[in-house]
Amino acid sequence: MVAAALAICLRQRGLNVGVMKPVETGVGERGSTLSDAEYLRAAGGAVDPVDAIGPYRLAAPLAPLAAARQAGTVIEMDRILTAYERLAAGHTLMVVEGIGGGLVPIGHHFNVRDLIARLGLPTVVVGRATLGGVNHALLTVEALRQRRIAILGIVLNHTAIPSGPSGKGPDAIATRQGDSTVELVKELSGVPVLGPLRHEPMLAQAWEAGLGKVAAEDAIRTLADLIMQDVP
Structure with a gap:
C-alpha cells in the first residue's frame, strides 16, 4: 500500500515513475483481486508489462524461498537486477516494493537486504x-x-x-x-x-x-x- 501510494504521489508531481515488485507470492490465491505488481502498475500509471514489473510471481502464499521451492524454480539475483535496469532506463525514478522484511530469504544465498544493497536504493x-x-x-x-x-x-x-x-x-x-x-x-x-x-x-x-x-x-x-x- 505504501509503495503504491508513494508512486501516485510522485506521479502527481509530474515525475515519470517506474515501479517494481521483484518477487511476489500468493499470486492467484485471492481470486479476482489484482496482484501486487498489477496494483503498483496501475498506481504508477506505468505501461511496462506486468511480467517486467514482477519478474517472479509465485502461486504459493509462502515466503519467497519456500514458494519458489514449491514451484520447482530458483529465484536468481541477476534476473531481478537485469529487469530492474531495463525498467529504470525508461523512468526518472523507481519505486521498488519489497516482500516480508529485510532478512526474508529470497534465493538460496540471498535475502531482501542483499537485494536492496545490490540495487543501491x-x-x-x-x-x-x-x-x-x-x-x-x-x-x-x-x-x-x-x-x-x-x-x-x-x-x-x-x-x-x-x-x-x-x-x-x-x-x-x-x-x-x-x-x-x-x-x-x-x-x-x-x-x-x-x-x-x-x-x-x-x-x-x-x-x-x-x-x-x-x-x-x-x-x-x-x-x-x-x-x-x-x-x-
Missing part, C-alpha cells in the same frame, strides 16, 4: 503502530545499517483498532499501545518517522479511491518531499 521501512511495532522497526533499522543501506525513513501504519467495551470509539488500551509505539520508534530509531497512516477501510472495497486518500496523507507527501530532494 535508499530504503523506506514500513511498520505497524501496534504492540510489537517497536521491536520490528528497530531490528529492521539495525539490520539495514549493518550493510550501510541508506534509510529515508520509517512509515508506520495504523491497523484497524478494535472498538472499546461500549462499542463507541476505539479501545483505549489499543490506542495507548499504538501511541507509545510511535513515540518510542521516533525516540530510538535515529531516522525520520512518518505517520502513523490512518487505517483506510475503503481500500478493501474501492482500492483506487482508498489509495488516493492514502497518497494524500501528510506522511506520504513528506516522504515524497524527501525523495524529490535527490531527483535531478
